[in-house]
Amino acid sequence: MTALGLALVAALAAPGLPTGEGLPIRVKAAVNFVDVISLNESAHTFKATIDVRLRWRDERLVFRASDAPVGFREVNDAAVTAMLADVWAPDIAVINQQGDATNTHVGLRWFPDGRLELMRRSTGEFSIAIDAHKFPFDYQDLVIDLGSLREPASRVALVFDQDDLTMSQVSRRETLEGWTIGAVDVRRVSENGWYGATQSHVRASLRLARDPRNTVGPIFVPILAGVLIPFLALWLNKAVDHGFKIEAFELANVLIGGLFALIALNFTVNSAYTNLAGDNPISRLFAINFILLGIGLVINLAMFRYNLIHRLFGKHVHYEAFAAVLWLLPVLTIIAVAWVLAMAGA
Amino acid sequence: MKFHVHAPAVIIGAIGLVVAASTGVASRLLSQQVAGVEDRQFQSMRAILEFNLKGAEDRALSRAELIAGIPAVRAALAARNREQLLAQTAEIYKAQADKYGIDQAQFSVEPVTSFLRLNNPTKFGDDLSFRPLVVAVQRDHVARSAMSISRSGPAIFGEVPVFDLANKPIGAFEMGVDVGQVLDRLKDAYGFDMAFYVLEKPLRENATSLAGEVFDEHNRIGEYLKVHATNWTLLRDLVTGADLSRVDGEPINFVRESTRKTYGVALIGVRNPAGAPLGVIAVTSDFEVTRSAETSTRASLIATAAAGFVVLAALVLIIIRGFLLRPLAELQALQATSAAALGTPE
Numbered sequence: 001m002t003a004l005g006l007a008l009v010a011a012l013a014a015p016g017l018p019t020g021e022g023l024p025i026r027v028k029a030a031v032n033f034v035d036v037i038s039l040n041e042s043a044h045t046f047k048a049t050i051d052v053r054l055r056w057r058d059e060r061l062v063f064r065a066s067d068a069p070v071g072f073r074e075v076n077d078a079a080v081t082a083m084l085a086d087v088w089a090p091d092i093a094v095i096n097q098q099g100d101a102t103n104t105h106v107g108l109r110w111f112p113d114g115r116l117e118l119m120r121r122s123t124g125e126f127s128i129a130i131d132a133h134k135f136p137f138d139y140q141d142l143v144i145d146l147g148s149l150r151e152p153a154s155r156v157a158l159v160f161d162q163d164d165l166t167m168s169q170v171s172r173r174e175t176l177e178g179w180t181i182g183a184v185d186v187r188r189v190s191e192n193g194w195y196g197a198t199q200s201h202v203r204a205s206l207r208l209a210r211d212p213r214n215t216v217g218p219i220f221v222p223i224l225a226g227v228l229i230p231f232l233a234l235w236l237n238k239a240v241d242h243g244f245k246i247e248a249f250e251l252a253n254v255l256i257g258g259l260f261a262l263i264a265l266n267f268t269v270n271s272a273y274t275n276l277a278g279d280n281p282i283s284r285l286f287a288i289n290f291i292l293l294g295i296g297l298v299i300n301l302a303m304f305r306y307n308l309i310h311r312l313f314g315k316h317v318h319y320e321a322f323a324a325v326l327w328l329l330p331v332l333t334i335i336a337v338a339w340v341l342a343m344a345g346a
Numbered sequence: 347m348k349f350h351v352h353a354p355a356v357i358i359g360a361i362g363l364v365v366a367a368s369t370g371v372a373s374r375l376l377s378q379q380v381a382g383v384e385d386r387q388f389q390s391m392r393a394i395l396e397f398n399l400k401g402a403e404d405r406a407l408s409r410a411e412l413i414a415g416i417p418a419v420r421a422a423l424a425a426r427n428r429e430q431l432l433a434q435t436a437e438i439y440k441a442q443a444d445k446y447g448i449d450q451a452q453f454s455v456e457p458v459t460s461f462l463r464l465n466n467p468t469k470f471g472d473d474l475s476f477r478p479l480v481v482a483v484q485r486d487h488v489a490r491s492a493m494s495i496s497r498s499g500p501a502i503f504g505e506v507p508v509f510d511l512a513n514k515p516i517g518a519f520e521m522g523v524d525v526g527q528v529l530d531r532l533k534d535a536y537g538f539d540m541a542f543y544v545l546e547k548p549l550r551e552n553a554t555s556l557a558g559e560v561f562d563e564h565n566r567i568g569e570y571l572k573v574h575a576t577n578w579t580l581l582r583d584l585v586t587g588a589d590l591s592r593v594d595g596e597p598i599n600f601v602r603e604s605t606r607k608t609y610g611v612a613l614i615g616v617r618n619p620a621g622a623p624l625g626v627i628a629v630t631s632d633f634e635v636t637r638s639a640e641t642s643t644r645a646s647l648i649a650t651a652a653a654g655f656v657v658l659a660a661l662v663l664i665i666i667r668g669f670l671l672r673p674l675a676e677l678q679a680l681q682a683t684s685a686a687a688l689g690t691p692e
Contacts, residue, residue: 180605183580313668314673338649339646342645342649346638
């Protein structure tokens with residue numbers, strides 16, 4: 001017989017779905033986050049050790065209770081693989097796992113009434129979506145997405161009960177630096193399958209809240225220091241009867257130097273935190289900084305170089321306009337920064 | 347009044363008042379709108395819960411009627427043949443329990459005595475006079491449904507009278523739907539996290555067969571015990587014993603934060619058929635979107651108003667001082683100098 005023929009025979013001989021209780025077969029799923037090892041925001045992945053428990057019932061596997069004095073039979077690792085070759089098991093995988101899991105241990109418990117409990121502990125890397133629009137006051141959800149690889153929801157339905165919710169927790173809460181570990185939320189989700197069918201998923205999400213204090217030194221202090229540069233270019237000067245005390249050229253140097261420093265800071269921050277590409281508090285603070293430098297350059301040219309206010313409105317308006325600019329710009333900047341921070345906390 | 351001091355101050359003050367008043371009115375309108383939206387959300391949450399609890403009562407009642415109407419069941423109960431009754435109903439009950447959330451089922455006979463518990467066949471013969479539902483149905487021979495606490499714990503019961511083949515009343519039959527399963531299904535469908543709390547005193551007095559872990563210390567919240575929760579870590583954060591104690595007749599709604607996320611919490615009191623308080627069901631929903639939108643809008647409103655105020659204040663100062671006060675002051679100074687030079691009074 002050819003290899004294909006042997007494979008066909010094996011497939012036909014494989015145990016079918018346990019349909020004694022009708023369809024869909026209800027497979028109860030639970031996920032325990034044993035240890036969250038690391039979070040790689042740039043790669044949108046996290047590494048963790050998880051326990052996945054699947055429970056279902058196969059009425060064909062009923063046996064006498066007296067044959068199991070402890071209440072169940074149990075096999076581990078290689079013996080599980082051997083047993084599962086002869087019995088039906090749900091083809092449930094962690095859909096968002098990247099690569100192969102390591103340190104995998106498998107255990108199977110088999111109860112007299114035909115209930116089976118498959119427990120798998122593994123360490124792996126899992127992909128997630130990072131939402132940085134509230135960075136650094138954001139929270140992220142570490143998701144483990146369990147789903148059936150082949151069977152539609154009409155044949156295999158992933159469900160959970162109170163027991164599964166009780167198991168779906170995080171074992172160690174102090175492990176991830178820079179983050180506060182929250183609660184695990186479990187939800188059932190339907191995903192589109194082939195030919196209009198849906199596939200049943202259970203998603204366990206562990207919530208992490210970022211500790212924003214870690215970003216004060218490397219991000220907030222340099223950005224807020226950069227805000228002072230255009231103010232410095234204004235405060236250093238002084239209005240006199242026919243113009244200003246300091247030449248426009250000298251203050252333009254300060255502004256252009258500040259501009260290049262800000263560009264370098266922006267590049268450094270975006271390189272270190274690649275998720276900050278879109279709209280978020282940090283990009284808004286940078287925008288405020290760039291706008292202030294632009295305004296500073298315009299004031300430098302219009303007022304210090306070409307003395308436009310003096311020429312158009314006279315020396316008195318020239319004095320008052322300069323005096324107003326000295327406090328108006330900083331106050332508007334404080335309002336803008338406060339708004340950015342308030343929106344981040346919203 | 348000194349014009350050069352008071353005029354700008356009065357004008358700026360007036361502008362400030364107008365801006366503050368407009369901002370205050372807009373902010374208040376916003377709060378009212380958000381409160382209205384959240385009120386409707388709370389009403390929806392309560393309506394969905396009450397609808398589903400009523401649905402569970404109807405399911406329990408319809409299943410109880412079906413089983414109580416089976417002639418073989420009626421004959422077995424009439425003959426007070428416990429073994430025959432168990433043989434007729436055990437498989438039916440098992441299917442209902444495995445797949446449809448039926449938690450308990452019990453036959454009772456006069457005078458309000460347990461005859462057979464399908465969920466616990468070894469326990470029977472005890473007095474059920476503490477069960478208002480059983481008492482009422484045996485007395486009136488009219489089907490009823492309600493939530494109550496039995497020896498096996500709280501459930502949503504459908505209780506029907508049982509008649510022998512000559513249509514003479516011979517007892518009652520009840521089926522109890524697991525409250526936890528109702529809550530789990532609501533979480534599935536609507537994403538609400540929910541918890542069912544029962545008053546400890548009646549639970550301890552009546553549910554003598556209930557598993558001991560319900561009475562663990564970590565399940566105690568004030569005078570209540572948590573019997574079921576879809577996310578206990580979250581609910582423990584959101585609902586305190588003081589909150590549960592405030593529930594008396596009318597539902598209570600409030601908004602609270604957990605892990606930097608805002609939740610709306612509705613506490614709905616549950617009573618037994620005699621009208622005595624039995625427990626509380628807490629329903630939580632994610633209010634993050636509404637609150638986030640409110641905070642963002644309010645922050646933008648205040649920032650825009652503040653920025654507008656300072657810009658207008660600066661313009662007033664520039665115009666009044668630059669075009670009016672400074673030129674006047676210079677004219678007065680010139681006048682004084684001329685008068686001094688000519689030796690004539692001003």
